[in-house]
Amino acid sequence: MIVNNFSTADQGGIIRALSQNLSHVNEKRIRQFGAFMFLYDLIQEHWVRNRIHKADPSEHKQIMQDLIAPVKNVTVLDMACGTGAAIKYFDSSNHYTGLDISYCMLRQALKKARKKQFSGFRLVEGNAEEVLFEEQSFDFVLIDTALHMIPRYQDCIDNVSRILKTDGTLLVGCPTVGINQEFDALWNKIAPKRHLNVLTESSYESICSGSGMTYQRIQTNGSMMYFKGIKPIS
Numbered sequence: 702m703i704v705n706n707f708s709t710a711d712q713g714g715i716i717r718a719l720s721q722n723l724s725h726v727n728e729k730r731i732r733q734f735g736a737f738m739f740l741y742d743l744i745q746e747h748w749v750r751n752r753i754h755k756a757d758p759s760e761h762k763q764i765m766q767d768l769i770a771p772v773k774n775v776t777v778l779d780m781a782c783g784t785g786a787a788i789k790y791f792d793s794s795n796h797y798t799g800l801d802i803s804y805c806m807l808r809q810a811l812k813k814a815r816k817k818q819f820s821g822f823r824l825v826e827g828n829a830e831e832v833l834f835e836e837q838s839f840d841f842v843l844i845d846t847a848l849h850m851i852p853r854y855q856d857c858i859d860n861v862s863r864i865l866k867t868d869g870t871l872l873v874g875c876p877t878v879g880i881n882q883e884f885d886a887l888w889n890k891i892a893p894k895r896h897l898n899v900l901t902e903s904s905y906e907s908i909c910s911g912s913g914m915t916y917q918r919i920q921t922n923g924s925m926m927y928f929k930g931i932k933p934i935s
Contacts, residue, residue: 779798780843830851830852846925849876852896867932872928916930
């Protein structure tokens with residue numbers, strides 16, 4: 702199913718485009734997100750960000766603000782947007798699309814998107830691993846603290862490259878092995894049990910080059926690494 706500008710939202714304000722052919726891991730994620738949707742933002746900021754990712758929550762917010770706020774008057778995709786925590790960083794002049802596998806999380810994001818008063822917005826229940834949008838649909842794609850939870854992350858990045866316009870930008874913030882020893886020891890224990898990806902900077906360089914994008918490291922914050930993938934002018 703290709704989601705275009707004319708796709709119709711349901712009565713809840715969400716476009717339904719989630720395939721029934723989901724992996725066991727993604728089905729489990731949906732159940733987990735539904736159980737914690739009201740507390741998700743608080744858990745991320747006050748527990749996961751500092752206790753698990755060993756990162757400074759305030760620094761994360763500032764990095765996101767600095768990198769996202771200058772993006773204006775373009776089409777943006779917030780991939781695996783969850784409850785829409787990143788919406789506050791986007792300028793209201795943008796045309797915003799939020800994508801997530803959890804309908805419950807998107808209902809929370811809907812409140813934030815309406816309050817933001819974007820030039821236009823839509824929220825899509827769908828799988829980041831699958832083809833959902835037309836080629837060269839977006840100028841800017843964000844994946845914030847989510848790539849480590851997407852089982853087929855290379856398929857996800859391949860899709861991003863396909864839907865980015867020429868010279869478009871992918872921005873990623875992700876917990877990363879190899880830059881914080883305390884995190885590494887913890888992550889190597891919990892990642893297999895929780896079906897989380899163990900990603901390194903070499904992983905990012907590889908998935909970007911494999912999808913035809915140029916990798917650009919920005920900075921780190923605890924275990925969090927921030928990088929861009931640029932779709933070059935052919």
